[in-house]
Amino acid sequence: MIEQWRKSSYSGxxxxxxxxxxxxxxxxxxxRDSKDPDGDRxxxxxxxxxVxxxxxxxxALDRP
Structure with a gap:
């Protein structure tokens, strides 16, 4: 299976x-982290x- 990684259009x-x-x-x-695509996943x-x-x-996950 070929991985098709994508990031949000909101990322700029x-x-x-x-x-x-x-x-x-x-x-x-x-x-995965877009800055380290070969790093941990x-x-x-x-x-x-x-969820x-x-x-x-x-x-719900926003910092105060």
Whole structure:
């Protein structure tokens, strides 16, 4: 399977922006740091990724 990593259109598109990238990987969602594409990666279930996205949208993970 060829990894198709992508980042949010809200990232600004420049390489110096701090951003994460995601990819569908054999039944999971891969998450990596866009500044270190060869570094560590996180792999979570689609359901867990959906929960994370909903929490982000609600602001549940925002710092005060």
């Amino acid at each position: 598109g420049t390489s110096d922006e701090a951003c994460v990238e995601v990819a569908g990987l054999a039944g999971t969602v891969g998450i 996180l792999s979570v279930s689609g359901a867990a990724f959906g 994370l996205v909903e929490q982000i949208k609600r602001g």
